[in-house]
Amino acid sequence: MFHKRKGKKMRHMSLSLESNSQYGSLGGAELGPDSPVPDTLSAMAQSIQEDWDRCADLQTRIVDVRGTKVLLVWIRGSVNLSRLELSVLTPLTEIYRERPRLEHIQWALRSCRLNPLRTRREVNQMIADGGVVLYVDGASVALSVDSGDAPGRSVDKAENEPTLYGPQEGFVESLDVNLALLRKRIRSPHLKVESRRVGEYSHSEVSIVYVDNIVKPQLVEEARRRISGLSVDTMSDIYKLMELVTDVPKTVFPMVEETERPDRVVGGLMQGRIALMVDGAPSCFMVPVQFVTLLASADDYYMNFILTLFIRLLRHMAFWLSLLLPSLYVALLTYNQDLMPTPLLISVASQHRGIPLPTVLEALVMMVSFELLREAGLRLPRAVGQSVSIVGTLIIGDAAVRAGLVSAGMVIVVAATGMASFALPVYGFVNPNRQLQYLFVLVAGLFGLVGIVTLGYLLVVHLVSLRSFGVPYMGPIAPLNFHDLKDTFVRAPWYAMDRRPEQMETVNPRRGRTRRPGPTKQSTGENP
Amino acid sequence: MEKERISSTQLVVLLIWTTLGTGIVTIPYVLGLFTVRDGWISTLLSSAGGLLVTAVAWLYIRMLEMRRLTEALLRTFGPVVGRALGLWVVFWIWISNCTVLRELELFVGNTILPRTPEYVIGFLASTTFAYAVYMGVEVLARTGEFILPLSAVVGPVLIMLSLQYMDIHEMMPVLADGWSPVLRGAVVPALAYGMEFGIVLQYLHAVNHRQSVLGSLVMSTGLVSVVLTIVVAITVGVTGHSVSYLNYPVLEMVRTIRVGRFLERIDTLYVMAVMSTIFIKLGAFHYAWCEGMKDIFGLSSHRTLAVPGALSVWAGSLAVFAKAGTVEHFIITDVPSYFVFTVLVIPAVTALAAWWKQRRTHRGAPRRNVA
Amino acid sequence: MIAMAIVACVVSYLIHRPTSWRERVLTWAILLCVVGLSLRTALHLWPNLDVLGPLDLVFGSLTRVIYKVL
Numbered sequence: 001m002f003h004k005r006k007g008k009k010m011r012h013m014s015l016s017l018e019s020n021s022q023y024g025s026l027g028g029a030e031l032g033p034d035s036p037v038p039d040t041l042s043a044m045a046q047s048i049q050e051d052w053d054r055c056a057d058l059q060t061r062i063v064d065v066r067g068t069k070v071l072l073v074w075i076r077g078s079v080n081l082s083r084l085e086l087s088v089l090t091p092l093t094e095i096y097r098e099r100p101r102l103e104h105i106q107w108a109l110r111s112c113r114l115n116p117l118r119t120r121r122e123v124n125q126m127i128a129d130g131g132v133v134l135y136v137d138g139a140s141v142a143l144s145v146d147s148g149d150a151p152g153r154s155v156d157k158a159e160n161e162p163t164l165y166g167p168q169e170g171f172v173e174s175l176d177v178n179l180a181l182l183r184k185r186i187r188s189p190h191l192k193v194e195s196r197r198v199g200e201y202s203h204s205e206v207s208i209v210y211v212d213n214i215v216k217p218q219l220v221e222e223a224r225r226r227i228s229g230l231s232v233d234t235m236s237d238i239y240k241l242m243e244l245v246t247d248v249p250k251t252v253f254p255m256v257e258e259t260e261r262p263d264r265v266v267g268g269l270m271q272g273r274i275a276l277m278v279d280g281a282p283s284c285f286m287v288p289v290q291f292v293t294l295l296a297s298a299d300d301y302y303m304n305f306i307l308t309l310f311i312r313l314l315r316h317m318a319f320w321l322s323l324l325l326p327s328l329y330v331a332l333l334t335y336n337q338d339l340m341p342t343p344l345l346i347s348v349a350s351q352h353r354g355i356p357l358p359t360v361l362e363a364l365v366m367m368v369s370f371e372l373l374r375e376a377g378l379r380l381p382r383a384v385g386q387s388v389s390i391v392g393t394l395i396i397g398d399a400a401v402r403a404g405l406v407s408a409g410m411v412i413v414v415a416a417t418g419m420a421s422f423a424l425p426v427y428g429f430v431n432p433n434r435q436l437q438y439l440f441v442l443v444a445g446l447f448g449l450v451g452i453v454t455l456g457y458l459l460v461v462h463l464v465s466l467r468s469f470g471v472p473y474m475g476p477i478a479p480l481n482f483h484d485l486k487d488t489f490v491r492a493p494w495y496a497m498d499r500r501p502e503q504m505e506t507v508n509p510r511r512g513r514t515r516r517p518g519p520t521k522q523s524t525g526e527n528p
Numbered sequence: 529m530e531k532e533r534i535s536s537t538q539l540v541v542l543l544i545w546t547t548l549g550t551g552i553v554t555i556p557y558v559l560g561l562f563t564v565r566d567g568w569i570s571t572l573l574s575s576a577g578g579l580l581v582t583a584v585a586w587l588y589i590r591m592l593e594m595r596r597l598t599e600a601l602l603r604t605f606g607p608v609v610g611r612a613l614g615l616w617v618v619f620w621i622w623i624s625n626c627t628v629l630r631e632l633e634l635f636v637g638n639t640i641l642p643r644t645p646e647y648v649i650g651f652l653a654s655t656t657f658a659y660a661v662y663m664g665v666e667v668l669a670r671t672g673e674f675i676l677p678l679s680a681v682v683g684p685v686l687i688m689l690s691l692q693y694m695d696i697h698e699m700m701p702v703l704a705d706g707w708s709p710v711l712r713g714a715v716v717p718a719l720a721y722g723m724e725f726g727i728v729l730q731y732l733h734a735v736n737h738r739q740s741v742l743g744s745l746v747m748s749t750g751l752v753s754v755v756l757t758i759v760v761a762i763t764v765g766v767t768g769h770s771v772s773y774l775n776y777p778v779l780e781m782v783r784t785i786r787v788g789r790f791l792e793r794i795d796t797l798y799v800m801a802v803m804s805t806i807f808i809k810l811g812a813f814h815y816a817w818c819e820g821m822k823d824i825f826g827l828s829s830h831r832t833l834a835v836p837g838a839l840s841v842w843a844g845s846l847a848v849f850a851k852a853g854t855v856e857h858f859i860i861t862d863v864p865s866y867f868v869f870t871v872l873v874i875p876a877v878t879a880l881a882a883w884w885k886q887r888r889t890h891r892g893a894p895r896r897n898v899a
Numbered sequence: 900m901i902a903m904a905i906v907a908c909v910v911s912y913l914i915h916r917p918t919s920w921r922e923r924v925l926t927w928a929i930l931l932c933v934v935g936l937s938l939r940t941a942l943h944l945w946p947n948l949d950v951l952g953p954l955d956l957v958f959g960s961l962t963r964v965i966y967k968v969l
Contacts, residue, residue, distance in 0.1 A: 464670035478670035711969040835911035843936035865961035
């Protein structure tokens with residue numbers, strides 16, 4: 001079912017392999033979707049009119065070329081009209097032969113990329129894809145003319161994954177552009193792109209991208225198998241695909257690595273992973289993914305490796321803090337006061353004097369209001385959003401404390417938790433952590449630290465039980481793999497990262513053989 | 529489904545937590561009943577228990593390959609006797625797990641949650657190991673692996689911090705009371721906790737490499753006895769003769785740690801750390817129990833009884849050991865010979881029976897014509 | 900504790916439904932045991948039931964011999 005993508009031609013050929021369901025109703029009772037193109041212009045025009053009934057944006061033109069009628073069909077808005085005029089209409093007027101046949105017209109249009117369309121399904125798909133269909137009266141095939149110009153934006157900065165260093169390009173909503181962005185970085189025929197149309201109505205193109213002499217073949221096979229099994233009406237974004245191909249649907253943690261940065265995808269492909277891309281989605285996702293990968297940012301690979309260590313450790317800390325900080329505070333205040341140093345305990349206890357709510361409720365109220373603020377700031381237009389956050393900060397941060405509704409300590413803790421959650425490089429981690437927080441605060445209120453340890457243990461059991469496309473989620477920590485620890489809490493220098501992650505089981509485990517940099521003996525003038 | 533496998537590292541980690549989980553809580557207390565100054569010699573001697581288990585495991589694997597103990601019992605002794613012996617083994621695992629859970633309930637209840645009912649603490653603990661066992665042996669082993677680095681950092685830090693309060697003279701003179709108290713003190717660590725390594729016989733089907741089992745046993749025995757020796761030595765060095773009056777000597781040792789005005793009273797953290805390792809111990813025993821029940825009753829999966837079994841351990845821990853003193857009495861007076869019989873005698877007899885059976889079939893079989 | 904036990908038993912039954920009659924019988928037997936044991940603990944029923952009695956009788960004396968020898 002999958003085919004190697006080689007320009008549009010191959011893409012069209014795959015159409016004959018698609019399911020019949022879409023065209024069952026379009027093709028009319030007497031003619032099926034796979035029936036050949038009608039052999040007269042009037043029949044062809046009628047068949048298209050039938051299939052595209054009540055489609056106001058369909059444009060048909062019949063041009064008389066020295067006695068031969070030529071039918072042109074396209075969708076308004078998805079075709080560049082000036083290009084159509086320049087590359088199709090002008091050459092047609094320059095034909096001087098009387099009653100030209102198909103081959104004469106093909107010769108006249110030789111500067112365009114033409115592809116034969118043999119069935120009604122191919123014709124309809126071409127029109128839907130935004131191409132121009134050209135039919136010469138009496139011919140047994142129609143022709144597709146590539147002058148599509150689907151609306152879309154140009155390559156822009158990656159908005160959601162900003163970095164300080166490195167390339168800034170981000171994916172856009174066009175699969176072709178996105179693939180070109182990858183090809184620009186991996187200039188090798190080993191970069192393979194296998195495509196398949198998914199969605200009964202959307203016919204979206206879903207591509208599996210991998211480097212064939214690196215990736216484990218079974219991984220690609222598994223991805224093919226999972227995508228082949230899909231049966232949906234539309235597939236317009238990667239999020240639907242993510243949910244449909246994941247190993248464990250019932251988990252809150254991200255089981256794929258979503259990114260809109262081509263450089264990050266290239267890094268993933270070089271680790272022996274595969275990327276799944278959907279036409280129309282401005283991002284893609286990579287599998288298999290591991291927990292530690294999700295706490296790495298593209299900046300880590302551009303920065304000095306020594307400095308990365310601190311930032312990575314900070315991020316790991318931020319993950320656990322964003323999960324546990326409010327609950328630890330509640331546990332310390334409610335059950336385990338003995339853990340607090342005496343001066344701090346006195347100060348915190350005095351803050352809590354006069355607060356009407358018990359600590360657990362106080363924490364929950366603060367967390368809910370923080371969440372409300374965040375949600376409000378997210379949904380409102382940017383300019384209003386900022387003012388909401390200012391008002392919220394003032395009211396909740398200051399007025400609530402002055403009014404004696406909440407303690408200053410609690411405000412600090414909830415704000416610090418929010419900060420910690422924003423320090424996570426992958427947004428997929430932010431929401432699970434923010435919501436699991438509530439559970440942790442509840443058990444902390446009920447059982448103190450014992451509750452937190454118990455729930456934490458259950459969480460660890462859950463995390464280590466996850467697998468992403470067969471690869472353990474918590475690797476290389478559990479199961480332990482010393483070699484793969486090179487790119488977890490630390491990012492080893494590039495000369496030391498000469499091997500790809502072992503847990504990806506790549507067919508070509510060696511990245512390179514660069515020696516440790518430094519002056520050679522010759523350059524320093526030493527004798528060997 | 530792919531067959532679940534655990535590596536030799538994971539096995540070592542699992543065995544270490546299996547013994548150390550409650551060992552670190554109870555062994556110093558038990559030692560205190562016999563000897564204080566020479567407690568560290570007793571823990572060193574306790575490695576004999578693990579080595580005995582290794583010897584039996586060697587014999588067992590030679591004769592019965594990588595079969596689980598309960599599976600091997602059924603194959604060797606037939607459905608009736610095999611099942612009866614299998615039931616004995618699963619009962620042993622169950623009662624051991626009840627003991628462990630009861631120790632945990634008492635430990636947590638006495639130290640940090642004095643007003644929470646013990647059955648609630650026990651229930652919390654049972655949810656953890658029920659879930660871990662339900663998810664399978666790989667998950668259990670990985671959880672152990674996940675916790676290891678945390679304790680590998682926290683443990684040495686606690687030891688370093690407590691070294692400043694240690695007085696080496698508390699351990700002098702060495703062997704002043706002769707060998708008798710030392711050997712008596714070594715009985716529980718060697719024959720009760722050491723025998724817990726025997727649980728490995730229920731894990732053989734899941735181990736990656738056959739050759740690594742014995743190595744893993746020796747390694748974990750060595751590591752456990754070294755860790756216990758260090759802990760006991762420091763505890764005795766810090767708390768002195770009061771070890772013999774304390775219920776949780778190591779906790780007292782941790783309680784003395786104090787750095788400046790900000791790091792003090794960290795015993796709660798120690799309780800938390802011990803608690804999470806006991807969760808793994810409970811899981812390790814419970815998985816063995818579930819696999820045993822699967823063999824004996826021909827169940828479809830170990831998952832069938834994972835949750836009901838965990839509940840039975842929870843209810844059993846409180847019903848069997850109604851009084852707190854019963855646990856200690858059981859560990860000191862009954863467990864050593866009970867465990868020796870179950871972990872050493874039964875597998876050894878099974879292996880010998882399998883050997884005898886093999887020999888008989890070979891003799892009975894028609895001789896192959898060599899010419 | 901009894902209420903906790905009963906609720907937990909029901910939940911446990913819902914988490915993993917036994918597939919054959921043998922599994923069903925065994926699961927119910929264990930769950931009834933759980934309820935029975937929690938009844939014993941909470942309401943002090945059957946106070947004379949000493950599970951450890953036989954073990955103590957056999958192995959307790961054996962262990963005492965070990966201590967005596969040492």
